[in-house]
Amino acid sequence: MAALPNKLAKLLRLIGRTQDRQERIQLLIDFSRRYRPVPPDVASPPYAEQFKVPACESQAYVFPEPNDDGTLTFHFAVENPQGISAMALAAILGDALSGAPLEQVAAVSPDVVYEIFGRELSMGKSMGLTGMVALMAGFARSRLAQED
Amino acid sequence: MSDIADRGYANPEVLVSTDWVAAHLDDPAIRIVESNEDPLLYSSGHMPGAVEVDWTRDLNHPLRRDYLERDGFETLMRRIGVTSDTTVVFYGDKTNWWATYAFWVFQLFGHDRAKVMDGGRLKWEREGRPLTTDVPTYPAAAYRAPDRDDTRIRVFRDEVLAHVRANLPLVDVRSPEEFSGERLHMPAYPNEGALRGGHIPGAANVPWARAVNAEDGTFKLAAQLRAIYQDEVGLRRDDDVIAYCRIGERSSHTWFVLTHLLGFPRVRNYDGSWTEWGNLVNVPIEK
Numbered sequence: 001m002a003a004l005p006n007k008l009a010k011l012l013r014l015i016g017r018t019q020d021r022q023e024r025i026q027l028l029i030d031f032s033r034r035y036r037p038v039p040p041d042v043a044s045p046p047y048a049e050q051f052k053v054p055a056c057e058s059q060a061y062v063f064p065e066p067n068d069d070g071t072l073t074f075h076f077a078v079e080n081p082q083g084i085s086a087m088a089l090a091a092i093l094g095d096a097l098s099g100a101p102l103e104q105v106a107a108v109s110p111d112v113v114y115e116i117f118g119r120e121l122s123m124g125k126s127m128g129l130t131g132m133v134a135l136m137a138g139f140a141r142s143r144l145a146q147e148d
Numbered sequence: 149m150s151d152i153a154d155r156g157y158a159n160p161e162v163l164v165s166t167d168w169v170a171a172h173l174d175d176p177a178i179r180i181v182e183s184n185e186d187p188l189l190y191s192s193g194h195m196p197g198a199v200e201v202d203w204t205r206d207l208n209h210p211l212r213r214d215y216l217e218r219d220g221f222e223t224l225m226r227r228i229g230v231t232s233d234t235t236v237v238f239y240g241d242k243t244n245w246w247a248t249y250a251f252w253v254f255q256l257f258g259h260d261r262a263k264v265m266d267g268g269r270l271k272w273e274r275e276g277r278p279l280t281t282d283v284p285t286y287p288a289a290a291y292r293a294p295d296r297d298d299t300r301i302r303v304f305r306d307e308v309l310a311h312v313r314a315n316l317p318l319v320d321v322r323s324p325e326e327f328s329g330e331r332l333h334m335p336a337y338p339n340e341g342a343l344r345g346g347h348i349p350g351a352a353n354v355p356w357a358r359a360v361n362a363e364d365g366t367f368k369l370a371a372q373l374r375a376i377y378q379d380e381v382g383l384r385r386d387d388d389v390i391a392y393c394r395i396g397e398r399s400s401h402t403w404f405v406l407t408h409l410l411g412f413p414r415v416r417n418y419d420g421s422w423t424e425w426g427n428l429v430n431v432p433i434e435k
Contacts, residue, residue, distance in 0.1 A: 022191070025187065025188055025191045026191065029188050029191060029192045032188065032192070081270070081273075082189060082241045082242075082269065083186065084186055084188045084192055085186050085187065088188060117187065120202075120204040120205060121187065121204070122185050122395075122397070123341055123394065123395055124185065124394070125185055125186065
């Protein structure tokens, strides 16, 4: 089992240190403000279905961009202006998984969502957010498969 | 969109406009309640004076898959400073999907001084109206609730089965992919929380969002709603109707539409919904 990417482990420790739900929410809102939509030279609407996060009601998309060192940089589009949790997760994962070893990205479990947001998520919200992690891990697996 | 009073609704008083809410922000007889699916949204900014009612923390039973009971509801109402005379106005994200869910739960305890803000949070934001991160506190109010009444607007699986056997109408408000069971078989999709895909036999598929105008999230005119639910689906106003979705949240939106906007007297929400039905042993399923 691959270790967590360093940056992700660090971010999870930071989030885990929050004292209560409100502090965690505030931290996640701060992350959501760091969200930046995908640059137009990487992707522009209408976005292809292959980049769409499954089951995400915020209409979120993930775009992997290959780096020279074989890793991926992840970009995002969250089409729902009120999809603040999706934006927060995009900002966190974009920072933590871009440039990380592909084996590690491929092994990130969708359950990381619960470490970030806690368990108090609706089923629909859980499906969307875990779907974002699963899609990113899937892109890493595809990239690894291309290298083989 | 036309004035709510002119839209032909059966109970127009249950719906209020953003203008109306803006004019009542400081009205002590009104408590504005934000209810969202997104757990970060309220804290990121909300209507001045609005309190948050969170589905998972505030409306669920702490242990069982059920809603809070009378004591819990009284505690909630004290926390948000609502008396039996307070009119509660709900609004939220997803064009009031969660707001109508909270509204429905409040009706289980008979708090009928309740309204929904047409267009929900997105309309308020798009109109450039004020938002604040200040969380208000209100003096704890004395509130005596009756026992929760699960007989009027809520329905359980055995009653649903009897309903199916009697060939009575159901409305499945999920997406066409969920209705067909297709989604469960797409490998990239997480499980819908059910072992089987499909729908309850006899159900008509009317995705909940068809009841709202996509451009601003307001409810469609009564005539447009009748065209969907009565002309297209064939429901009659005096039908005994059950609405369901995955866990009963989206279907509370359709319950609201049928009950309050179209005036159907007998509509019940099956909150067990597909996460229960699709896991039950030996119940009929259609695909």
